[in-house]
Amino acid sequence: MALKTAQEYIDSLRALKSDVWLFGEKVENFVDHPVIRPSINAIALTYKIAHEPEHEDLAVTISSLTGERTNRFTSLFMSPDDMVKKIKMQRMLGQRSGCCFQRCVGMDAINAVYSSTFEIDEKHGTEYHKRFKEWVKYIQQNDLCVQGAMTDVKGDRGQSPSKQPDPDMFVHVVERRPDGIVIRGAKAHQTGSVNSHEMLIMPTLTMREGDEDYSVSCAIPSDSKGVHFIYGRQSCDKRKLEEGDIDVGNFMFGGQEALTVLDDVFVPWERVFMDGEVEFSTMMVERFAANHRQSYGGCKPGIGDVLIGATASMAEYNGVPRASHIRDKIAEMSHLAETLHACGLACCTQGTKTRAGNYQPDILLANVCKMNVTRFPYELTRLAEDIAGGALVTVPSEADLRNPVVGKYVEKYFKGANNVSAEDRIRMLTLINSMTFGLTAPSYRTESMHGAGSPQAMKVMIERQTDMNEKKRLARVLAGIDEREKLTD
Ligand SMILES: Cc1cc2nc3c(=O)[nH]c(=O)nc-3n(C[C@H](O)[C@H](O)[C@H](O)COP(=O)(O)OP(=O)(O)OC[C@H]3O[C@@H](n4cnc5c(N)ncnc54)[C@H](O)[C@@H]3O)c2cc1C
Structure with a gap:
């Protein structure tokens, strides 16, 4: 099947029988709901760019599984260059949408599950990888949008999944049948879940003995029986229900998160990619996290570019573009955005091949990238x-x-320098407002903080990936405690 156009993607959502709830009411037509539609538009952009000749190199690739053209969002990264293109594509989409375009989580999850299932099969003689490849081919051939579903609601963060007072705080297998499994639980903060055709479920943290039922990875159609979406509030979201577009700021595009309840959802065996292999949960989590933490080095500098442009415009509208402190601050903003992008690119070029054949970004640098993202957008x-x-x-x-x-009065007292109209000045203000306070949710701040993991998760990985003994050895050699390096024989 050909790559979907933006319109075909939007039309394909109408066929879903998803159970969506917003403001305490069931939403019968989520595609045309004014609160939800901007988030659909943002994903539609990921389909549109695949048909733009000037962006084909970034947005389209040849599938390593089918040999056919596929949207990069459904592809496996088969070289460091594939990952570099991913980051550049994400920056471009951040620039054009000014928000989270939601399709990255699934792409990153596909790559993590692909390489992890290969290694589970190597050890256990299972057939997860074969099943997973068939599922990815189906996704690619139908150009589907996939939601990466990792984060469990977690209940008591101090307790492991199997020790929770309520067993449903982490998604788990409640029944194994001859034809498949039944899963129960809920995934929190699921980006673009309502707008996705499929959900790729993964465990959320390292599992230990006793957590076998919680070590589950599988794929389900997002409108499966038992799936319920409870839409996340966004700051000032009801402005989207009002007349006009100015108060919304970024009127065209927006993000989306939902609490996704899995109330005894049946999954046939051919869609099960991990079931009880506790020792592989860490691999899957770390690989997904590295891919996704790298992604933030693409989208967040792209969104930053819009914010920098809006800020520089406001300086002009206010008549202070040449003031030295303003120029200094805007240059500082560019420095921050480019540093994020540099980190995103660096972990691609330092990526390594997995045993399955796809590429994985450098884990240390990917975590450094996301650690910066928890700070610089602020x-x-x-x-x-x-x-x-x-x-x-x-x-x-x-x-x-x-x-x-x-x-x-508004026109007179809100006009800017050099006859900039009040309307233009207000439009730029509400754009900045929507990006920084969260109307185009998720806001540039909180998503940067928690998306792909809270800062401490990165700190732990940075500590784990750092070879401290080697650093200490370097110091001992130069201090003369260990034998110094000889320059000549
Ligand atoms: C906008 C947005 C989009 C997201 N999209 C997705 C998505 O598409 N798919 C997905 O799977 N997930 C998604 N997430 C989830 C994201 O990965 C989590 O928010 C993140 O991992 C933090 O989990 P939490 O929100 O439950 O916070 P918590 O885990 O409750 O963290 C809150 C604080 O408690 C600390 N803490 C937590 N547990 C412990 C512990 N055991 N010991 C010590 N300190 C602890 C944390 O370090 C942090 O400081 C998204 C999140 C956001 C905000």
Whole structure:
């Protein structure tokens, strides 16, 4: 089947029988819901770019499984260059959407499960990898959107899955039947889950003996019986239900997260990719995390580019573009965004081949990349808020701007330098507002903090991946405690 167009993707969602809940009500037509539609538009962009000749090199690749053209979001990374292209594609999509375009989680999960299942089969003689390859071919041939479902709701964070007072705090197998398994639990904060055709489920953390039922990876259609989506609130989301577009800021695009409840969902064996192999949970989690932490070195600098452009525009609208401290702050913003991108690219070029044949980014550098992402967008946001001015949070509504009585005051008192209209100035303010406070959810801040793992998860990996004994040896040699290096014989 050909690569889907944006329109074909949107139409394909209409065929889903998904159970979606928002504001306490069941949503019968989620595709046209004004709160949800911007997030669908953001994913539609990932389909659109595959048909843009100038972006084909980034957005389309030849499948290593079928030999056919496939969207990069469904592909396996078969070289470091594939990962570099992924990062560049993500930056471009961040620039064009100004938000999370949601399809990366599935792409990163596909690559982690592909390499992990190969190694499970090597050890256990199972056939997970063969099944997984068949499933990936189906995804590629139908150009489906896949949700990467890792994070469990976790209940008491101090207890392992099997020790939780409520056994459903981590997704687990509740029944094994001749034809498949039945799973129960819930996945939290699931990006783009309502907008995806399929869900790829993985364990969320290292499993230990006793956690066998929780060591499960499988794929399910997102409208399977027993799947319920409870849509996550976004700051100021009800502005999308109002007249006009100005108050929404980024009106066209937005992110999406949902609590995904799996209430006794049946999964046939051919879609089960791990069932009880506790010792491989860490591999799957770490590989997914490295792929996904790397991804943030693409999308977040791209979104940062929009924020930098909006901030520089506000400086112009306010008549201060040449002020030395403003220029310095905007240069600092570029430095931060480019540093994020440099990290994202670095872990690709240092990537290594897995035993299954696909490539894995350098785990240490991928964690450094995401660690920076938990910090730099906060500084970028702080600088944007500094330069934009207080109107960022005090600007009148579009209804006031259009009002026959007070509109003339808004137009007069909100106009900018060099005859910039009040409307343009307000539009730029609400764009910044939506990006930094979260209306285009998830906000540039909190998603950067927790998406792909909270900062401590990266710290643990950075500590684990650092060869401290080697660093100490280097110091001992130069200090003369160990024998110094000889320059000549
Ligand atoms: C916008 C957004 C999108 C996301 N998209 C996805 C997605 O598509 N798919 C997916 O699978 N996940 C997704 N996530 C989930 C993300 O990976 C988690 O938010 C992240 O791993 C943190 O988990 P948590 O939110 O449960 O926070 P918590 O785990 O509760 O963390 C809160 C704090 O508690 C600390 N903490 C937690 N456990 C312990 C412990 N045992 N000991 C000491 N300290 C602890 C953490 O370090 C952190 O400081 C998304 C998250 C966000 C915010």
